[in-house]
Amino acid sequence: MIWTAASTTAGDGTRYALVDVNNFYVSCERVFDPSLHGRPVVVLSNNDGCVVARSAEAKALGIRTGTPWFQLAPDADRHGLAARSSNYELYGDMSARVMEVIGSHGAWQEVYSIDESFLGLPAASEAELLRVARAVRADVARRVGVPVCVGVAPTKTLAKFANHIAKRNDHLAGVCSLGSLPVHDAAALAERLPATEVWGVGSKTGHKLAGMGIQTVADLAAADPLRLRKKFSVVLQRTALELRGTPCIPPIDERADAHQIMFSRSFATPVESAAQMRDVLTVYGQSAASRLAARGLVAEVVGAFAGTSRFASGEASHPSVAIPLESPTADPITIVRAAAGLLTRLAPEARYSRAGVVLSGLSPAGSIRQDELDLFGQPEAAAPGGASADVRPEQDVSTVLSSVKSRFGKSAIGLGAGGVHRQAAWSMKREYSSPRYTTDWADLPVVKA
Numbered sequence: 001m002i003w004t005a006a007s008t009t010a011g012d013g014t015r016y017a018l019v020d021v022n023n024f025y026v027s028c029e030r031v032f033d034p035s036l037h038g039r040p041v042v043v044l045s046n047n048d049g050c051v052v053a054r055s056a057e058a059k060a061l062g063i064r065t066g067t068p069w070f071q072l073a074p075d076a077d078r079h080g081l082a083a084r085s086s087n088y089e090l091y092g093d094m095s096a097r098v099m100e101v102i103g104s105h106g107a108w109q110e111v112y113s114i115d116e117s118f119l120g121l122p123a124a125s126e127a128e129l130l131r132v133a134r135a136v137r138a139d140v141a142r143r144v145g146v147p148v149c150v151g152v153a154p155t156k157t158l159a160k161f162a163n164h165i166a167k168r169n170d171h172l173a174g175v176c177s178l179g180s181l182p183v184h185d186a187a188a189l190a191e192r193l194p195a196t197e198v199w200g201v202g203s204k205t206g207h208k209l210a211g212m213g214i215q216t217v218a219d220l221a222a223a224d225p226l227r228l229r230k231k232f233s234v235v236l237q238r239t240a241l242e243l244r245g246t247p248c249i250p251p252i253d254e255r256a257d258a259h260q261i262m263f264s265r266s267f268a269t270p271v272e273s274a275a276q277m278r279d280v281l282t283v284y285g286q287s288a289a290s291r292l293a294a295r296g297l298v299a300e301v302v303g304a305f306a307g308t309s310r311f312a313s314g315e316a317s318h319p320s321v322a323i324p325l326e327s328p329t330a331d332p333i334t335i336v337r338a339a340a341g342l343l344t345r346l347a348p349e350a351r352y353s354r355a356g357v358v359l360s361g362l363s364p365a366g367s368i369r370q371d372e373l374d375l376f377g378q379p380e381a382a383a384p385g386g387a388s389a390d391v392r393p394e395q396d397v398s399t400v401l402s403s404v405k406s407r408f409g410k411s412a413i414g415l416g417a418g419g420v421h422r423q424a425a426w427s428m429k430r431e432y433s434s435p436r437y438t439t440d441w442a443d444l445p446v447v448k449a
Contacts, residue, residue, distance in 0.1 A: 018159040024115035025053035085433035152177040157242035190218040264356025289332035298328035300361025302338035309353040319345035
């Protein structure tokens with residue numbers, strides 16, 4: 001047995017609420033397109049390749065994640081199946097709105113993923129915890145329009161489990177506080193569900209656990225934590241302790257390990273020339289630089305790579321390059337120039353299907369490194385207008401780019417191909433894309449009364 005009256009009230013006076021948006025991508029699409037409600041809906045991967053998200057109705061049709069769209073398209077009309085291309089601009093903005101609403105209800109918040117967030121709640125009566133959880137759910141639905149489920153428990157792992165229960169039991173109306181469930185009901189669920197239903201326990205680990213006689217959630221909670229650490233890792237040991245009501249997973253921001261930023265995509269049509277690849281690297285380099293600047297970071301190394309499809313005829317080619325910079329920067333011009341070093345490594349006859357730009361050696365912008373201190377250098381001469389004489393022209397251009405984009409949108413201006421509105425042939429295929437309702441003035445919904 002895992003749950004007893006003691007385990008559901010254990011902890012340090014804090015309760016963890018795990019708030020998870022149901023079918024996030026599909027739910028975002030439905031906010032602005034009511035015709036999708038009640039219909040089977042799938043969201044497709046880059047270049048409209050495979051299914052990456054499904055509505056409950058699509059799942060009921062037996063559609064699995066990873067199913068190629070070309071297999072589903074012939075029968076789409078017969079099933080009333082709607083497809084949408086991945087609209088990452090919309091999903092990212094909707095996620096930010098959801099997280100802002102969630103965070104207003106707790107003492108602290110840890111954003112775990114684009115559609116999940118942990119919320120810290122003071123220990124209180126079960127009636128009060130349920131009231132807060134229901135308020136979170138109602139507030140997100142009212143202010144953003146997407147449905148969420150909320151699980152509340154003394155640890156993060158148990159909160160995940162409570163969320164799992166809330167999603168699969170309609171009578172709970174999307175909210176489950178583990179301590180409010182009868183102990184025998186919670187124990188029965190734990191004895192019935194496989195260990196792989198626990199947060200962080202994958203199929204491979206589950207297979208090894210089964211070989212040790214640990215098959216269910218209850219078995220994992222009852223297992224010897226020291227044995228689990230010896231056979232597996234400290235992570236699984238913590239999982240078992242958390243299932244017993246002992247919080248031991250550190251805050252997400254303490255575990256974050258952002259060593260690099262990468263922007264990569266597959267092409268709708270192959271890239272066959274250095275000129276095309278230069279355009280690709282120009283666009284991707286600026287996108288990576290924007291992500292870098294948005295996080296307040298600078299990079300020391302710029303990497304770039306490309307690759308041919310494993311299904312293509314001819315010799316495979318997977319060139320890559322890593323260029324150390326003179327000094328850490330988030331300047332898009334410098335990053336694009338460095339990424340262009342990949343061009344000399346392209347195979348002459350290759351047809352590349354994907355490419356990417358990787359920024360590494362990250363550090364906070366404005367931090368001073370010891371090797372950058374010029375103790376014996378001469379004072380900088382002042383340039384006309386008060387600017388430093390060693391400010392490079394591209395730095396001024398970078399400032400102008402950032403200023404224009406912040407005022408008129410990221411597509412208003414750019415370097416080279418990054419400043420052209422007409423999409424290139426290699427651009428990611430998004431045949432079924434919905435408008436960017438919340439991030440582009442041209443796509444704002446129009447309401448008529």
